[in-house]
Amino acid sequence: MSRRTEQIGGTRQRIVDAAVALHGSVGPARTTIAGIAGKAGVTRLTVYRHFADDEALFSACSAHWLSQQRPPVPAEWSRENDPLERLRVGLSDLYRFYRDGEAMLTRIYADLAELPEAHRKVLASRNDHFRNVLLEPFPEAATNNRLRATVSHGVSFWTWRSLCHDNGLSNDDAVDIMSTLIAAAAGTHPSIAP
Amino acid sequence: MSRRTEQIGGTRQRIVDAAVALHGSVGPARTTIAGIAGKAGVTRLTVYRHFADDEALFSACSAHWLSQQRPPVPAEWSRENDPLERLRVGLSDLYRFYRDGEAMLTRIYADLAELPEAHRKVLASRNDHFRNVLLEPFPEAATNNRLRATVSHGVSFWTWRSLCHDNGLSNDDAVDIMSTLIAAAAGTHPSIAP
DNA sequence: ACTTGAGTGAACAGCAGGGTTCATCCAAAA
DNA sequence: TTTTGGATGAACCCTGCTGTTCACTCAAGT
Secondary structure: OOHHHHHHHHHHHHHHHHHHHHHHHOOOOOOOOHHHHHHOOHHHHHHHHHHHHHHHHHHHHHHHHHHOOOOOHHHHHOOOOOHHHHHHHHHHHHHHHHHOOOOHHHHHHHHHHHHOOOHHHHHHHHHHHHHHHHHOOOOOOOOHHHHHHHHHHHHHHHHHHHHHOOOOOHHHHHHHHHHHHHHHHHHOOOEEEE | HHHHHHHHHHHHHHHHHHHHHHOOOOOHHHHHHHHHHHHHHOOOOHHHOOOOOOOHHHHHHOOOHHHOOOOOOOHHHHOOHHHHHHHHHHHHHHHHHHHHHHHHHHHHHHOOOHOOHHHHHHHHHHHHHHHHHHHHOOOOOOHHHHHHHHHHHHOHHHHHHHHHHHOOHHHHHHHHHHHHHHHHOOOOOOOOOO
């Protein structure tokens, strides 16, 4: 029963790999069952048998892709209690993840509206969580709207993409810039880091 | 010959109105000929007769929509020679335009990849121009990569949307924040405005 | 009164994609 | 050796959109 299930798993894996590749190149919205089947070297029918609906397939893709990434770990950011230092640590971790996964993340966020409801919520609440962790050590976190908005902005994938992909900045530069911006929004005015 | 052409123009206008409405609600990518015809109260064939191809229709929509907007006027920004003051004037003008046209601009920029090549270029070069005008009075404009990147970022529609739409800031707050950010990137450190 | 042409309705062919059924093959497991 | 079930190929039906043709109506312009 081992070699048998191994083959089955192999087919399934080839389907997931093909789907991940398409999600990262043409984007989820333009990824079709026929396309996945073709790339995986199986028939559409085989795809249908392995995955009952789009949501199941997308979940499998998401899990598999994440398993070969190094996701940001906000829990580690919390070890730093200085607001600006936590900001630096957190944004660095986040932007590293964004850069590594740029191709996939660009397509995912571009096609956000077409994604299964559940996954949209997960992505949104992830960003909320990142924001809250970065916001927490600021004394004025609860009262300063600008601060909240600015941290939200800094945590957004599109912000990273605009600064680093579109305008060629390094991650360090982007972290510096956004830290400075957030510090300003918080009411403090540190010098910009070298 | 006047009433005749008037009627023809009326039909054409109803088609353009319908197309603009759909571009601003479901977005250009999901706007179909059948949908436009239905909303305009004509048949698909009539749409085909008035507009030879998608590009012609899109151009007409773009022109008509713009004609009822108040676009930003970078030429007026140039009358201000102080870098930070020009920034304030320019971003205010731009963000006002963004807020007024939010619905349409959101769909347009979201579906950017599906748009006719020519229009993509126009939009991109518009943003480049805005950036260049804002950058011009800065002495370090040519040498400071961070400054260029930050101004590009500030001029982007998605930046406005993130700060104001997603996070509920006022335009004035967004202008303050981005001005502060850009000033920091330029190496100066003004106080944040009240 | 006659001509012109914008607009109509219906029908056609084509394409891409979704989703399903059925008989069949074939290799691993029993 | 027989059974099991993953995978296949081919055939369907359906939906939605594109683009085109033809005969026709009706009203404005002449």
